[in-house]
Amino acid sequence: MPPSASNAPTARDPRDSIIVALDLPDVAQARALVTRIGDGARFYKIGYRLGFAGGLTFARELVDQGCKVFLDFKLHDIGNTVSEGVAAISALGVDLATVHAYPQTMQAAVAGRGEDALKLLAVTVLTSYDDADLAEAGYGTSVADLVARRAEQAREAGIDGIVCAPQEITTVRAALGPDRLIVTPGIRPAGADAGDQKRVMTPGEAVRAGADHLVIGRPITRAADPRAAAMAVAEDIAGNA
Numbered sequence: 001m002p003p004s005a006s007n008a009p010t011a012r013d014p015r016d017s018i019i020v021a022l023d024l025p026d027v028a029q030a031r032a033l034v035t036r037i038g039d040g041a042r043f044y045k046i047g048y049r050l051g052f053a054g055g056l057t058f059a060r061e062l063v064d065q066g067c068k069v070f071l072d073f074k075l076h077d078i079g080n081t082v083s084e085g086v087a088a089i090s091a092l093g094v095d096l097a098t099v100h101a102y103p104q105t106m107q108a109a110v111a112g113r114g115e116d117a118l119k120l121l122a123v124t125v126l127t128s129y130d131d132a133d134l135a136e137a138g139y140g141t142s143v144a145d146l147v148a149r150r151a152e153q154a155r156e157a158g159i160d161g162i163v164c165a166p167q168e169i170t171t172v173r174a175a176l177g178p179d180r181l182i183v184t185p186g187i188r189p190a191g192a193d194a195g196d197q198k199r200v201m202t203p204g205e206a207v208r209a210g211a212d213h214l215v216i217g218r219p220i221t222r223a224a225d226p227r228a229a230a231m232a233v234a235e236d237i238a239g240n241a
């Protein structure tokens, strides 16, 4: 079960910094995992895999249980489609949603969100990319420079926060100012397999660098004891906050 009112983390509880990526094949497995994590986390991310397998209904279930929900579909399309898509996401009552950090896309997303409580995050450069991947995709710029440029454009567009790797937090914070969110995937506890992630840091390092939230999938969801894995992350965060 997610944390009950009696053991709910306080505002400064390190567990509030953790967003668990529920990259699972179906709702039954996602529900079982959330139960196993219990009071180890209360903020969950739903992406393509679960989203296309009943995850939107499950998002509602998590919200009704008092959990926070991040819908990570990384929208990128013509402006009208993005605006209407964001308006539809707003109606789900989730807390965070992502779009790619292209100026047209971000402006359309902000227009679609209107006055709703949904916070929009712009994904700068995926954490599975390095400079060589950007070059291969046709960009003549480094990851660091592209993230910095996109963070500036996100601020101008009125986006609420940025998704970037922990390595870029200092640059992004300078562009965004103190109040907007910095959310970092690419998090690996010391010794954990990086897998397809190329720009990684430990939870403690990322929090020390200034991340507001850490997105963590496999190191928690594939752990033998997911609650213990989440608690170990929280401990690392607490030791570095």
Ligand SMILES: O=c1ccn([C@@H]2O[C@H](COP(=O)(O)O)[C@@H](O)[C@H]2O)c(=O)[nH]1
Residues within 6 Å of the ligand: 021, 023, 047, 123, 125, 126, 127, 128, 163, 164, 185, 186, 187, 195, 197, 215, 216, 217, 218, 219
């Ligand atoms: O740049 C990005 C943007 C999003 N993600 C998402 O975060 C999680 C990370 O999962 P791990 O298993 O901890 O690698 C995953 O859902 C990605 O879609 C990202 O990794 N990088």
